Amino acid sequence: MKVKSRSILAVGAAAAVALLALAGCAPAGETPEQGTGTLTVWVDADRAAVLKDVAAQFKEDKGITVKLVTKDFGDIRDDFITQVPTGKGPDIIVGAHDWLGKLVQNGVVAPLELGDKAGDFQDVAITAMSFEGQTYGLPYSVENIALLRNVDLAPEAPATFDEAVAAGQALVAAGTATYPFLVGLDPNAADPYHLYPLQASFGAPVFGLDENGTYDASKLELGTPGGDAFAQFLATQGAAGVFNTNITGDIAKEEFNAGKSPFFLTGPWNVPAAAEAGINYAIDPIPTTGPDPATPFVGVQGFFISAKSENTLAANEFLVNYLGTEAVQTALYEVGGRAPALLSAFDAAKSNPDVAAFGEVGANGVPMPNVPAMDAVWADWGTTEVAIINNTGDPVTLWQAMVASIQSKIDAS
Amino acid sequence: MTAETLMTAETAPRVIPLKRKLTPGRWFRETGWRHVVGIVVVAFAVFPLLYVLSASLNPTGTLVGSNALFRSIDFSNYVDLFNLPQQPFAAWFMNSIVIGLVTAVGTVFLGALAAYAFSRMRFTGRRVGLLSLLLVQMFPQLLGVVAIFLLLSAIGDIFPILGLGSQLGLILVYLGGALGVNTYLMYGFFNTVPVSIDEAAKIDGASHAQIFFTIILRLVAPILAVVGLLSFVATMSEFVVASVVLQEPARQTLAVGLYTFVSQETSKNWTMFAAGAVLSAIPVMALFLYLQKYIVGGLTAGSVK
Amino acid sequence: MTSVLTRPTRERSSLTGILVKIVLLGIVDALAVFALFTLFMQQSWLVFGIALAVTLALNFIYLKPGLLPAKYLAPGIVFLAIFQIFVVLYSGYIAFTNYGDGHNSTKEDAVTAIIARSQERVPDSPAYGLTVLDQLGQVSFLVTDPDGEVFLGGQDRPLDEVTNAGTDGTGKADSLPGYTTLTFQDLISRQSEIASISVPLTDDPNDGALRTPDGSTAYLYTSTFVYDEQADTFTDTESGEVYTDGGNGSFVSADGTEIQPGWKIDVGFANFARAFGEEDIRGPLLGVVAWTFAFAILSVALTFALGLFLALVFNDWRMKGRRFYRVAIILPYAFPGFLSGLVWLGLFNQDFGFINQVLLFGADIPWLTHEWLAKASVLIVNLWLGFPYMFLICTGALQSIPDELTEAAKVDGARPWSVFRLIKFPLLLVSVAPLLIASFAYNFNNFNIIYMLTGGGPRNPEAGVDAGATDLLITLVYKVAFGSGTGRDYGLASAFAILIFIIVAVVSVIGFRQTKALEELN
Known part of the structure; x- marks a missing residue:
């Protein structure tokens, strides 16, 4: 008992010491002094590595401290929206362009004037960073999916989806492949993002465009005849087993890397693993399913300034003249593998044939819609795709029910 | 009854039945079947985690892509974990352990104080107080994080040492949950300690504080250990509040830090995350092994009569 | 041995006691004075008043003789009040505003x-x-x-x-x-x-x-x-x-x-009126409420039954290797929950999962996409996640049951099952019943597991409602309050949350009454 009570005491004492130690190294007096030149930047871990050097340079050049706060990427948007109004939020965040509608809707993001520099970036990046005619963020990367092809299995790039499936099925019949075509889907939510190019090829985008060339949430175009054709296409491919909602992204990746399928519809993020697995791959345009080209969604990432930042000049300087430089954009590309948004950095990165190939596919892509109404679209879209692929009902009826549901949610706003 | 007799009772050896040769049938009826149950349950408990272990040893694999476990044994994920300047795993590990231990000790202490009051004293509002403790924790704190953010930024204006970004501040937030269901667990256990012990000590001239700290707390050691462990595990895995309060990478906890490996749709590093998760389970295991002797270490409060 | 517990003398006790008390109270007062001073300079009068009142109350409690319950409860309650009650009040207040996307600030x-x-x-x-x-x-x-x-x-x-x-x-x-x-x-x-x-x-x-x-x-x-x-x-x-x-x-x-943007205003009971009028909730309400209760009750019952059973099985000191089994049982509890959730998602995969492929020799069972199987799967995973907790608290609580009691019953010829049913179980229930109630409340609102495994599905897209087979009230509310074209409506969500809280609280209070009866029984 004696021993026991001593060791309990020891734990208590250790805890007390630890408490004191913590108190000792707590950030004493670390209150950010507003307006005197401390920029607080929220970044995800990968980006933080690069920004650390840029921040040191900025401090040296301008005498302004850049405080990097590493946040989980998935949390940045919502924490930004809730914290900016309290006046304690950050000055700058890293984010994805499709957050923009929501950020503007909440009045938490400040417009960014790129001036003549706007022309130095890929057009699609600037379009993506614009909302209702105003530019808000400094883009740093552009990313899209394409068709990853196992050259050993399929020496020729297919032009149409039917060609791809025919080639794949021939391989399956010959026993050299297990899956004619791979795309990662979720059993509950399919994957509208990955299936979108095939849908776009039928001429059924999500939203129409307004006179500025940006998305107009009031023009829902999912329900056009092209949409019905796409629904029927999904049902056919589902019945044929080409699309299988049990093949998740992880499984698709694993099976493609095992050489079990000639085609894999995916993004640059899965290429390194394929190369490492020894797959002899090529990156091709996405095969068409209908009359239009199969244009993927383009995702752009960038940096945004808070609407309540009291360091707007410094923040602007940091974004435009530091993060917008070729050196930094290249460094960001090297750490994340995403193609740079700055044209000069992009051209340099194109020396990597993978980047060039994805870039070529993305060149006729469209930015993923950044209107707030997209939140209402994704859920219904995915569930319906699952239902259609699994042939649980008439595809056109299911598709039109989805369109009606999305429309009613948008109207409710 | 005096303290001496109490100690005698505590140190009294268990009544161990005489050793006798067990027939296999008897052995099975008495303890053998327990092993069968144990093996089945361990399989159920551990099996899904083998996937995590397997993924952590596979540098390129995915988390659940395949049923072929342990195709490669490679410790590079574990080595890499400690070599990432932006994701200081070692610091997270220490932070989590320190924050977890301090919170656990604080929770046990505050909870035990309250449980003692509820168990030994009769006062107005006792019943309602107990009920409120239960109900407060049930209230859906949809915007709890926003409230805590506002609260800590206000506290930080007065005591910068406790504000946003401070681990001490985070511990305080966790201690806010010290009175809750765990208090009940202790309360129930305190109730089984006979009041006669308190009274005997009181006659011997002990103050209420002495009775509580030197006698009662020891008798309820099993439940203190359980509550401490529960609190430690809860703190180790707490994500939402920690992610808002702690801002610098070097100050974050395991739960927050590890999540950064997989939070981006297009650059998930499941294998690294799995390795981190395996390592993060070790402190919990270690603490449980250490506390087991208090939880089931032979002496039970009830045997003190 | 006896040196640890020498008979305490009154003199020493009061001296050390007073000394410790004075030092601790002194520290608290010093901090409080500093805080009050800062608040005074900031002219935050309301907070100043509250802080002053709390400081005075604490001094009164610890300096005045008597008031024992308050002396023991005060430390925990101070923390509870700052970090829990405030949060509850804030969350409650939001239900009376239009706070949400588009109405985010002043x-x-x-x-x-x-x-x-x-x-x-x-x-x-x-x-x-x-x-x-x-x-x-x-x-x-x-x-x-x-x-x-x-x-x-x-x-x-x-x-x-x-x-x-x-x-x-x-x-x-x-x-x-x-x-x-x-x-x-x-x-x-x-x-x-x-x-x-x-x-x-x-x-x-x-x-x-x-x-x-x-x-x-x-x-x-x-x-x-x-x-x-x-x-x-x-x-x-x-x-x-x-x-x-x-x-x-x-x-x-x-x-x-x-x-856009608008700003946050107080809207009175408008959110509650909307909550009651919401067609997306009212339609599937009965089915969802029934499943929510079934899910919460079954989750508690299954985890408790398994946890208790294992606690009893491994509480036998004659058994070798108990420590190993116990540690292995705790493992699911030591891993991040969402990681385990993802692993289970993979295990249940219809075409590739271990359960169908290996355990069932290539069966084709739609674990997560069939209405009833999905419900069962969710419960299985929840059992896996929850039984270590129940095992732990049952193991702890079992230590309070004196061996003499059960030994005596055995000597009297009672069979093990009767010993358990008539002696151990009622005693155990006294201390763990409130935890079962809390666990019920937790599972009633167990958003994470549903979201992780099925997202509420499978759902019939033709039915025209968002509710799926595994949707709990809380996930349905989430879809309604956060999934519309305007985005997240925290005001509406909070109003729903308060309504759900009322349901859970009523059930809990009834349950609590039962435990009171239990307690008096003993």
């Missing part, structure tokens, strides 16, 4: 944001070279246009040509006699002021104004919305449409068009 912030985003750069207008000057604290813009002509202007002072400006090597004017040129450091220290300056191009406001994002370049902007502070209205400069404060936390035009 009206002042909304006006600022609208003004900022309505500044549109005049198409094809050039970039102007800019030097910011200061004269007696007043800031002026020294502007060089693309033709090399130099102008001076300031807030509400239209540009005026100047000829005596000094220029740098590129032809950009960088100084003016009588004015101080601001360095970059000066700009930074006055950046809010400089960023808010807009210099009219001419006397005609429709020609636009120059603003600078960086202090070295100025651009020409026109405003698509003009704010009239007196009338509290925005006017669209193109269409002439006037937007007024419509009383709903946003500026609306006569035809009902809103400008």
